[in-house]
Amino acid sequence: MDPSQIELALARIRTALEAGEVQAAIDSLTDLHPVDRADAFSDLDQKDQAALLPRLDLKATADLLEQLEDEQAAAVAETFDSEQLADVLDEMEPDEAADVLGDLPAKRAEEALAEMEEAGNVLPLLHFADKTAGGLMTTSFIAVPKGTTALEAIEVLRRVEPSPGTPYYLYVEDEAARLVGILGLRELVIATPDTRIETIMEPEVIFAHTEEDQEQVALRMARYDLAAVPVIDDRGVVVGVITHDDVMDVVEEEATEDIYRLANVPDPYLSIYSPIRLAIRKRIPWLYLSAATALFAAWVISNFEVLIAEVAFLAVFLSVVAGLGGNTATQSLAMIVRALALGEIDRRHAWRTVLKEGVTGLVAGVLVGTVVGLSVWLWKGNPVLGLVLGVALVGNMLVAGFVGALVPLSLRALGLDPALASSVLVTTVTDSVGFALFLTLSALALSYLR
Amino acid sequence: MDPSQIELALARIRTALEAGEVQAAIDSLTDLHPVDRADAFSDLDQKDQAALLPRLDLKATADLLEQLEDEQAAAVAETFDSEQLADVLDEMEPDEAADVLGDLPAKRAEEALAEMEEAGNVLPLLHFADKTAGGLMTTSFIAVPKGTTALEAIEVLRRVEPSPGTPYYLYVEDEAARLVGILGLRELVIATPDTRIETIMEPEVIFAHTEEDQEQVALRMARYDLAAVPVIDDRGVVVGVITHDDVMDVVEEEATEDIYRLANVPDPYLSIYSPIRLAIRKRIPWLYLSAATALFAAWVISNFEVLIAEVAFLAVFLSVVAGLGGNTATQSLAMIVRALALGEIDRRHAWRTVLKEGVTGLVAGVLVGTVVGLSVWLWKGNPVLGLVLGVALVGNMLVAGFVGALVPLSLRALGLDPALASSVLVTTVTDSVGFALFLTLSALALSYLR
Numbered sequence: 001m002d003p004s005q006i007e008l009a010l011a012r013i014r015t016a017l018e019a020g021e022v023q024a025a026i027d028s029l030t031d032l033h034p035v036d037r038a039d040a041f042s043d044l045d046q047k048d049q050a051a052l053l054p055r056l057d058l059k060a061t062a063d064l065l066e067q068l069e070d071e072q073a074a075a076v077a078e079t080f081d082s083e084q085l086a087d088v089l090d091e092m093e094p095d096e097a098a099d100v101l102g103d104l105p106a107k108r109a110e111e112a113l114a115e116m117e118e119a120g121n122v123l124p125l126l127h128f129a130d131k132t133a134g135g136l137m138t139t140s141f142i143a144v145p146k147g148t149t150a151l152e153a154i155e156v157l158r159r160v161e162p163s164p165g166t167p168y169y170l171y172v173e174d175e176a177a178r179l180v181g182i183l184g185l186r187e188l189v190i191a192t193p194d195t196r197i198e199t200i201m202e203p204e205v206i207f208a209h210t211e212e213d214q215e216q217v218a219l220r221m222a223r224y225d226l227a228a229v230p231v232i233d234d235r236g237v238v239v240g241v242i243t244h245d246d247v248m249d250v251v252e253e254e255a256t257e258d259i260y261r262l263a264n265v266p267d268p269y270l271s272i273y274s275p276i277r278l279a280i281r282k283r284i285p286w287l288y289l290s291a292a293t294a295l296f297a298a299w300v301i302s303n304f305e306v307l308i309a310e311v312a313f314l315a316v317f318l319s320v321v322a323g324l325g326g327n328t329a330t331q332s333l334a335m336i337v338r339a340l341a342l343g344e345i346d347r348r349h350a351w352r353t354v355l356k357e358g359v360t361g362l363v364a365g366v367l368v369g370t371v372v373g374l375s376v377w378l379w380k381g382n383p384v385l386g387l388v389l390g391v392a393l394v395g396n397m398l399v400a401g402f403v404g405a406l407v408p409l410s411l412r413a414l415g416l417d418p419a420l421a422s423s424v425l426v427t428t429v430t431d432s433v434g435f436a437l438f439l440t441l442s443a444l445a446l447s448y449l450r
Numbered sequence: 451m452d453p454s455q456i457e458l459a460l461a462r463i464r465t466a467l468e469a470g471e472v473q474a475a476i477d478s479l480t481d482l483h484p485v486d487r488a489d490a491f492s493d494l495d496q497k498d499q500a501a502l503l504p505r506l507d508l509k510a511t512a513d514l515l516e517q518l519e520d521e522q523a524a525a526v527a528e529t530f531d532s533e534q535l536a537d538v539l540d541e542m543e544p545d546e547a548a549d550v551l552g553d554l555p556a557k558r559a560e561e562a563l564a565e566m567e568e569a570g571n572v573l574p575l576l577h578f579a580d581k582t583a584g585g586l587m588t589t590s591f592i593a594v595p596k597g598t599t600a601l602e603a604i605e606v607l608r609r610v611e612p613s614p615g616t617p618y619y620l621y622v623e624d625e626a627a628r629l630v631g632i633l634g635l636r637e638l639v640i641a642t643p644d645t646r647i648e649t650i651m652e653p654e655v656i657f658a659h660t661e662e663d664q665e666q667v668a669l670r671m672a673r674y675d676l677a678a679v680p681v682i683d684d685r686g687v688v689v690g691v692i693t694h695d696d697v698m699d700v701v702e703e704e705a706t707e708d709i710y711r712l713a714n715v716p717d718p719y720l721s722i723y724s725p726i727r728l729a730i731r732k733r734i735p736w737l738y739l740s741a742a743t744a745l746f747a748a749w750v751i752s753n754f755e756v757l758i759a760e761v762a763f764l765a766v767f768l769s770v771v772a773g774l775g776g777n778t779a780t781q782s783l784a785m786i787v788r789a790l791a792l793g794e795i796d797r798r799h800a801w802r803t804v805l806k807e808g809v810t811g812l813v814a815g816v817l818v819g820t821v822v823g824l825s826v827w828l829w830k831g832n833p834v835l836g837l838v839l840g841v842a843l844v845g846n847m848l849v850a851g852f853v854g855a856l857v858p859l860s861l862r863a864l865g866l867d868p869a870l871a872s873s874v875l876v877t878t879v880t881d882s883v884g885f886a887l888f889l890t891l892s893a894l895a896l897s898y899l900r
Binding site: 035154158166184186188190204206222223224225226227245247248249252255256258259260262264270271272276279280283284286287288290291294295297298299301305306308309312313314315316317320322323327328331333334335336337342344345356357359360364367368371375376427431435 | 756
């Protein structure tokens with residue numbers, strides 16, 4: 001629960017292992033919550049991990065594989081023979097078992113599946129694409145025919161001993177196994193034993209489809225405050241369920257992705273703990289792209305070299321115009337990207353939004369342009385310089401608001417991620433327009449600036 | 451569920467109201483899911499809202515107030531007299547009722563509370579600060595003494611008829627009402643009737659404290675995949691509960707806050723639907739701050755005006771150095787801010803992280819500096835210009851990686867939000883250092899640049 005507890009356990013485990021007391025080390029490890037246990041296990045060196053792994057019981061090994069990061073889980077799974085691995089996978093939540101199998105070499109995965117008793121729960125999950133409802137769901141759920149009584153439903157629950165990952169709902173099916181209702185355990189527990197569940201179930205069920213984008217499902221669950229959502233196939237049959245914890249992971253992942261992409265970090269799985277080599281390999285293409293656009297903006301300025309040679313102080317203010325344009329655009333961009341992520345913009349509002357951000361940029365430009373223009377007049381003692389700078393700021397901030405909204409909305413309309421490359425595109429525009437505007441105005445007013 | 455359904459209902463409601471068929475309008479509205487109903491209601495004009503409101507039954511009115519945005523809920527609540535309002539508040543989830551009361555004028559809130567039957571559930575919630583566990587929790591939960599049998603617990607559930615917001619857990623108390631365990635309804639429903647619940651409860655409970663920051667609670671619930679977490683007071687007594695849907699809201703809010711703050715939008719409640727006046731009032735202070743820092747960076751350049759007058763093409767490349775520094779720093783900044791938000795950095799790793807980002811900036815600087823330097827040599831035919839630009843890029847990107855990590859970590863160490871003002875601080879440094887570095891190097895190499 002708190003980091004120091006994990007540190008303490010780690011110290012005990014290491015001491016015990018050094019003294020050759022493997023069982024004491026195992027006890028210290030398994031005393032932790034499974035989530036913390038995986039953290040502690042990851043922090044051990046390979047030798048210590050190898051000493052502990054064979055001595056963990058089936059349940060603890062399954063917990064560990066469920067909680068470790070995907071790559072590490074696969075590495076641990078590789079150390080088992082097919083039979084051991086099959087036993088561990090049988091003990092795991094089906095969706096977690098499917099994830100491990102997906103990360104193993106195909107041959108090893110097949111061998112393990114062949115030995116598994118519960119392969120039937122895991123196999124269907126292997127066919128769905130990542131980032132779809134099918135790829136996110138698990139098959140631990142309980143479905144009952146609508147004619148069932150409350151007592152019979154409770155008997156079903158007793159018999160199947162649902163795993164802790166199973167949601168607190170029963171899904172009610174018709175004769176063709178199609179989903180027709182949902183019943184919370186709360187309603188079940190307070191019902192009289194002979195109540196037919198179709199009389200107490202909720203017939204309006206909010207569900208997801210296997211092929212649906214996980215982000216859409218996450219938005220729906222957040223909107224309707226659902227703890228779990230059933231996933232149906234083309235026939236209308238429940239084939240899985242997505243629970244609040246999976247959706248929380250999706251929401252956090254998507255937020256990370258947006259924050260990263262707005263900052264030109266393309267890979268949401270990159271973290272500050274990634275090796276430097278990997279960090280650079282992922283980040284450098286976007287820096288090269290930025291360099292290319294910066295050189296384009298530089299080329300815009302280079303067309304005015306003669307002017308700058310004559311009035312060198314113009315060079316001082318170029319970055320002010322570009323920078324404030326960039327800032328204005330970034331504000332709009334962030335608000336639009338976030339609104340799109342939360343499903344708050346529909347097509348009808350898109351144009352109104354672009355217009356509104358343009359107006360906001362314009363008004364902000366007038367306010368900021370006035371103050372900056374006056375300041376520069378005072379500083380450099382040249383009212384025309386102040387005026388030129390002020391007008392350039394108004395123009396560039398108008399463009400900035402407009403482009404900051406237009407770019408992400410256009411990317412979305414093209415079916416692309418609105419956050420991807422938005423920043424680069426937008427700042428290229430605000431830089432180039434800012435430079436060109438300020439220098440063109442300066443050229444026109446040259447006789448007053450000299 | 452899908453936006454067109456809400457549109458359809460809205461059309462039906464408006465037609466019915468025009469024809470004076472208020473009941474038909476009410477029916478169309480209440481056919482919708484309560485969440486969609488609130489959306490539809492918000493889209494109606496005031497006249498239509500006023501026509502519908504008095505005809506909604508108590509339950510529908512309570513649902514509506516729960517789902518409307520805070521401000522609008524308060525506006526609707528203001529239209530009722532104290533007695534009506536008290537009835538509606540009694541019907542609402544206690545935490546939602548507390549939110550409405552908090553948004554009403556103090557006098558109106560007191561009058562309504564005085565009339566409420568369930569004021570006892572709501573009153574304790576009014577004392578907790580926003581953004582704490584106490585401020586987020588609701589008082590709908592069920593606690594039972596540890597000596598209770600399964601059958602008695604089910605009787606309790608029958609008697610209290612828990613509202614839909616009540617979590618699917620029972621909290622188990624000792625003689626002093628202190629939390630000693632937790633029991634899922636699943637375990638309850640499959641237990642034999644005379645089982646004492648202390649024998650089937652889970653004694654290791656993950657909980658929150660009333661005064662704790664809601665962000666910490668959200669991280670804990672996400673970490674341990676909890677659907678609900680009990681909130682205890684100083685005595686160890688459960689006084690409320692936080693459920694997965696509240697935490698989902700917190701996670702989304704915090705992500706919005708980080709995305710906004712990195713983009714210098716200070717208010718996470720600002721949206722693209724806020725009035726332009728409000729948007730400008732909130733966004734303009736940060737644009738003025740950016741203007742001030744941009745003018746500072748401009749002052750740095752102004753110290754080199756003589757140099758630029760002599761070698762005007764230097765002005766062309768100033769923004770390349772500053773821009774790439776800014777981009778590198780933004781990448782580091784985004785990754786650190788996100789890692790801090792997800793609780794992934796502790797104090798021990800802070801210095802290592804700063805060092806690592808510095809090294810990443812340095813290596814990226816060498817890679818980008820080489821390519822840009824060579825390109826500019828080719829473009830301008832001056833190898834020394836290429837060299838000066840390349841070296842300035844290496845230096846500025848090293849500083850950028852370092853500062854991009856140092857600023858958010860320092861803000862956090864000072865107890866401030868690591869995302870707040872980070873961008874402004876960081877780009878001020880990368881702009882100023884970039885300008886100064888490039889122009890100083892140019893001055894040193896002047897004889898080769900002329």
